[in-house]
Amino acid sequence: MLEVILSFGPALVTVFSGLNPLFLLFGAVVGLVIGILPGIGGVVALSLLIPFSWGMDPTSAMIMMGAAMGSVTYGGSITAILLNVPGTASNVSTLLDGYPMTVKGRAGVALGASASSTVLGSLFGLVVLVVLIPVVSILLMSFAPPEFFLLAVVGIVSIAFLTTGNVFRSLFAGAVGLMLSVIGISPVTGTLRFTFGATYLLDGIDYSAAIMGLFAVSEAFKLAMGGYKPAAKVRTEQKFSHVMEGIMSPIRHLALFIQSSIIGTVIGIIPGVGGTVAGMLAWIAGAATSKKAKFGTGVVGGVIASESAMSAKDGGSLLPTVAFGIPGSAEMAVLLGAFTLHGLQPGPGLLTTQLPTVSSLIFALMFACIIVTVIGVFSAKYLAKISMVPGYIVAPTIIVLTLVGAFVIRQSIWDSFVCLATGIFAFFMMKWGFSRMTLAVGLILGEIAELNLGLTLQITRTGGLIFLTRPISLALVIVIVVTVLLAIIIPLRKRPAK
Amino acid sequence: MNRTAKFWHKGEFYYIALLFIVTLLFVVESAGFPTKAKLFPLIVGGAALLVITADVLQMIFPALGEKFQGFKGGELFKTNREQQVVKELKARGEGDTADEEGTEAAGRSETMETVKTFLWFMGGFAVFYLFGYLAFSFLFIFLFLKFYARLSLIKSLAITGGFTLFVWAAFSLFLRLDILAGSSLF
Numbered sequence: 001m002l003e004v005i006l007s008f009g010p011a012l013v014t015v016f017s018g019l020n021p022l023f024l025l026f027g028a029v030v031g032l033v034i035g036i037l038p039g040i041g042g043v044v045a046l047s048l049l050i051p052f053s054w055g056m057d058p059t060s061a062m063i064m065m066g067a068a069m070g071s072v073t074y075g076g077s078i079t080a081i082l083l084n085v086p087g088t089a090s091n092v093s094t095l096l097d098g099y100p101m102t103v104k105g106r107a108g109v110a111l112g113a114s115a116s117s118t119v120l121g122s123l124f125g126l127v128v129l130v131v132l133i134p135v136v137s138i139l140l141m142s143f144a145p146p147e148f149f150l151l152a153v154v155g156i157v158s159i160a161f162l163t164t165g166n167v168f169r170s171l172f173a174g175a176v177g178l179m180l181s182v183i184g185i186s187p188v189t190g191t192l193r194f195t196f197g198a199t200y201l202l203d204g205i206d207y208s209a210a211i212m213g214l215f216a217v218s219e220a221f222k223l224a225m226g227g228y229k230p231a232a233k234v235r236t237e238q239k240f241s242h243v244m245e246g247i248m249s250p251i252r253h254l255a256l257f258i259q260s261s262i263i264g265t266v267i268g269i270i271p272g273v274g275g276t277v278a279g280m281l282a283w284i285a286g287a288a289t290s291k292k293a294k295f296g297t298g299v300v301g302g303v304i305a306s307e308s309a310m311s312a313k314d315g316g317s318l319l320p321t322v323a324f325g326i327p328g329s330a331e332m333a334v335l336l337g338a339f340t341l342h343g344l345q346p347g348p349g350l351l352t353t354q355l356p357t358v359s360s361l362i363f364a365l366m367f368a369c370i371i372v373t374v375i376g377v378f379s380a381k382y383l384a385k386i387s388m389v390p391g392y393i394v395a396p397t398i399i400v401l402t403l404v405g406a407f408v409i410r411q412s413i414w415d416s417f418v419c420l421a422t423g424i425f426a427f428f429m430m431k432w433g434f435s436r437m438t439l440a441v442g443l444i445l446g447e448i449a450e451l452n453l454g455l456t457l458q459i460t461r462t463g464g465l466i467f468l469t470r471p472i473s474l475a476l477v478i479v480i481v482v483t484v485l486l487a488i489i490i491p492l493r494k495r496p497a498k
Numbered sequence: 499m500n501r502t503a504k505f506w507h508k509g510e511f512y513y514i515a516l517l518f519i520v521t522l523l524f525v526v527e528s529a530g531f532p533t534k535a536k537l538f539p540l541i542v543g544g545a546a547l548l549v550i551t552a553d554v555l556q557m558i559f560p561a562l563g564e565k566f567q568g569f570k571g572g573e574l575f576k577t578n579r580e581q582q583v584v585k586e587l588k589a590r591g592e593g594d595t596a597d598e599e600g601t602e603a604a605g606r607s608e609t610m611e612t613v614k615t616f617l618w619f620m621g622g623f624a625v626f627y628l629f630g631y632l633a634f635s636f637l638f639i640f641l642f643l644k645f646y647a648r649l650s651l652i653k654s655l656a657i658t659g660g661f662t663l664f665v666w667a668a669f670s671l672f673l674r675l676d677i678l679a680g681s682s683l684f
Contacts, residue, residue, distance in 0.1 A: 055673060168553040172517070175546035179524055182539045191535035194527065217619075224615045224646070225608070392647035396639045397661055399622060404631045404665065404680075408673055413627055413680050420623050424616060432510045450538040457537075 003355065004133050011359030015367065020063050023056070027067030028368040032375065034068075035075020036386045037394060040219050041088030042072040042331040044398065047216035050208050050338055051405025058342040059357045065338055066364030069331055071372035073275060073310050074118045078380045079387045081110045081303070087387065090275030090310050093283040097295060097302025104298050108239050111380050112246020113303045115373035117257065120250050121308030122369045124261035125268060125315020126362050133351055133358075136323040139472075140348045145455035146466050148347075150476040152449035155326035158271045158483050159438050170435035177442020178449065180205050187447055188454035200414045207444055209406035209415040210422045211337040214436045215330070217423020220398035222430070223391035243377055249300045250308065256286050256301055257308050264309030268316025271326045275310045282309030314365060322350050322358055325445060333440040340444060341409070514554060521546045618646055630681035635665045 014020060027049060034045040045068045053061035076087025081098035094114065101110040143151075156178075160170035183194045184204030195201040250257040260282035267278040286305030287295035295302045317328025325346035327333040336346065344350055350358060376383060406419035426436050460466040467473045521543060528539035622642075626634035639661055643654040669675040678684045 051673070052668065166553065168549045168556070171549045172546055172553065175521075175542055175549065176517075178542040179521070179539070179546060182528075182542070186531075186535040188538075189532060189535040191531055193531060193535060193539065194524075221615055221619070224618070225611045390647075393643065393649075393657060396622075396642040399619060400635045400638060400661070400665060403623065403626055404635065404669055404675075407626075407631065407680050408669060408675055411679065413682070416626060416680070417623065420619060424619065428509075428513055432513060446542075453538055453541075454534065 003352075004130050004359070007355040007359045008363075011356045011363055014059055014356065014360050015063055015363045018060075020060055023060050023064040024067045024364055024367060025371065026052075027064035027364070028071040028371045031068035031071035031368065032075040032372045032383070033386055035072035035077075035087045036079055036383055037389065038079060038085045038087055038387050040223070040394070040398075041076065041090070042069060042329075043215040043334050044219050045069075045072050046331055046334040046338070047212045048398070048401050048405065050212055050334070050341065051401070051408045053338060053342070054409050058344055058354075059360050061338065061342050062344075062357055062361040063364040065335060066361040067368035067371075069314060069335070070122060070365035070368035072331075073307075073314075074114065074369065074372050074376055075383075077114045077118070077307060078111070078376055079384055081114060082107060082380060082384045083387060085387060088275070090279050091306075092276060093279035093306035093310075094303055096283060096306070097297070097299055100296075100298030101300070101303070106242060106298070106300075107380075108242030109246040109249070109300055110303050111377055112243040113249040113300045114246070114307045115377045116247045117250050117260075117304045117307035118311045118373055119366075119369050120257065121261050121264060121311030122314060122366060124258075124308070125265045125312035126366055127315070128265045128312075129315040129319055129362065132319055133323070136319065137348065137351045140323060140351065142472060143348070144470075145452040145459065146470055146473045147476060149449055149452040149456055150467060150473055150480075151324050151326060152445040152452075154476055154479055154483075155271055155324070155441050155445055156438055157480050158326075159441055160435065161483050162270060165433045165435060169433050170438050173429065173434045173436070174438035174442040177439040177444075178446045180210070180439075180443050181446020182450070187451045200412065204447075205418060205443070206406070206410060206412075206415045207337045208341045208409055209419040210443055211334055211440055212402045212406055213419040213422030214426045214440055215334055216398055216402045217420060218426035218430060218436065220395040220402070221423060221427040223398070224395035226391060246300065247377075250304050253301055253304050256290070257304055259289065260286060260305040260309040261312040264312030265316035267309070268313035268328050269319055271320050271328055275313050275329065278309040278313040279306040282306060311369065315362075318361070318365075322346055325448065327437070327441060330437045330440075333437050333444070336444050337440065511557065514550065514557065518547075518550050518554060521550055614646070618642060626680050628681060628683050630678040630684065631669065631675065632662065632666060632677040634680070636662045 015024065030049060031042070031045045034040055034048070035042070046065055049065055049068055053064055056064070072088060073090060076091035077094045077098065079085045079087045080091040080095040082102055084095060084099040084102075086092045086095050098110045098114065101107060156171070156174035160167055160174055181204065183201055185191070185202060186193055192202070263282040263285060264278040267281060282305045283295065283302055286301055290299075290301055293299035293301050295305075313329070317332050320326040320328050321332040321336055323346065325336060327336050339346060339350075344354060344357065402419055402423070403416040406415045407413060409415060426439075429436055429439070456466060457463070462469070467477055525540065525543035525547060528536050528543055530536075531539070622634065622638040625637050629637070636658055640654055640658040643649045643657055644651065649657070666677070670677055
């Protein structure tokens with residue numbers, strides 16, 4: 001704990017030194033604008049920032065990306081409250097009470113409540129993260145190759161079973177990611193695999209290019225095909241007194257705020273379960289515990305519950321990402337790709353020697369929240385107009401930024417091709433219910449999984465039995481089995497009898 | 499089932515069949531590697547074959563698919579209240595806008611749109627490959643806005659100009675990329 005707190009000083013200095021404040025502001029503005037645009041969210045924002053982070057030192061890159069991550073949800077809330085259009089999928093729960101408040105002429109209260117809940121919720125999640133990092137660091141010290149191999153399996157299995165959709169297809173997508181990670185030189189023997197004589201494939205598929213394709217090109221494809229229509233006229237009357245009333249509201253509804261932030265943080269820690277679930281569960285829990293106000297009719301409690309949970313989720317989902325390399329959400333899968341690009345290896349190293357970088361990321365996330373909420377509260381009416389930009393204008397710009405961005409990293413036109421090809425492949429994946437996130441996780445964790453499987457088999461004579469004889473390995477095996485069983489049993493129990 | 503649904507259903511089947519064949523070839527090719535190099539690909543490929551076969555069986559025998567309906571991800575966090583909220587939102591005509599069945603004409607248009615968008619993106623990549631990134635940015639965005647989105651000439655030029663300037667500043671000034679970078683002709 002002390003180590004984490006000691007890393008705050010240098011991290012704070014880093015965030016405000018050199019060009020870093022500009023990177024922070026740039027990331028925050030990109031996140032805010034992309035959050036406002038309906039149909040695209042945090043994953044696109046982070047994917048588009050990957051090429052811009054190339055050439056920066058890892059800490060600056062993380063500051064920029066952390067800022068985008070911290071601001072994107074609030075951008076989506078503005079349009080959810082003012083226009084009844086959720087900027088990102090997660091903002092659906094904000095819309096339930098936010099828009100009815102606008103209709104009642106209380107948009108200022110909703111925007112104020114959303115702003116303060118975002119900042120405080122984010123702070124709550126990050127405090128939990130800071131408290132848990134030392135605990136996880138100790139646990140990580142006892143990890144060896146069998147545990148690291150099983151972690152990759154836990155990542156793919158839990159994401160496949162916990163995200164919505166066809167489990168077979170989600171698992172298959174994870175396997176495709178692992179299959180793609182095999183291309184190139186084997187990390188165990190040095191054998192060339194699936195290169196088909198192409199020198200380009202010797203180093204394998206570039207993660208960054210593939211991730212930009214998976215999450216940004218596929219969205220651009222959808223947008224070009226009319227994925228969203230521009231929003232209608234902005235209707236709002238904001239009074240300063242209303243904004244202030246909203247800003248103070250999480251304090252007046254402290255129990256609801258804490259309850260929602262806990263839900264958000266816990267949901268964030270569970271791999272694969274994103275902000276949509278966090279916001280919705282917190283809203284439902286708030287509705288159940290609220291005795292006076294009727295949620296869904298335009299009460300400020302609904303906005304507080306949803307926003308604080310969604311923001312607290314970021315801190316929670318950073319934990320499995322930085323500690324185990326298992327992304328807590330789709331945004332974290334892209335962030336994981338950025339880690340790899342900048343040579344940051346999630347796990348013990350990141351939580352010890354590179355702790356200041358993690359702390360800088362935490363501060364960037366927090367400061368970005370503050371910056372965008374201040375901007376958002378006072379210019380929401382104008383910002384909401386961004387959502388009127390039609391998809392067919394956004395789509396070609398995303399294509400140019402991603403294809404050129406993929407090229408820039410290794411100066412290879414084939415990386416742009418990989419980016420486009422994975423994007424088109426991912427568009428059909430989305431269409432037919434294959435999880436893009438499990439594919440990304442498989443691709444990123446593949447090499448680590450293979451290397452650790454190879455090492456495991458070298459240090460044991462019992463073969464696969466080693467996974468059952470080591471306590472942490474056994475616990476991870478149990479996690480896998482329990483996840484699978486719960487995912488099968490609970491829906492069967494929920495199914496109504498005929 | 500309208501034409502769109504039929505197309506996508508058929509397309510889905512071919513997509514999965516293609517994935518199955520590619521996975522099978524992956525396993526066959528992996529079997530030829532030295533022992534230590536083939537272990538991981540064989541495990542992964544084998545598992546992939548298993549799950550894709552289960553999915554294909556679900557598609558071929560819908561009765562089997564119904565039996566395994568509980569085998570669906572994300573159900574752990576779904577509550578009856580959430581489903582109720584989604585229903586209420588749909589009733590209000592807002593929120594979830596996905597999966598609305600279109601008319602026959604809309605179906606044809608969606609199929610055409612998919613092919614058209616695909617060709618536009620591939621064409622864009624060809625421009626990048628031939629003329630480099632700056633020409634790609636200008637030509638692709640201008641042509642896309644003018645002919646695909648049918649914006650006016652002035653609007654198309656203004657948006658393209660502004661965005662290309664941003665791309666040039668970001669990549670050439672900030673990231674020091676040559677303006678002909680990516681071109682195979684120059």
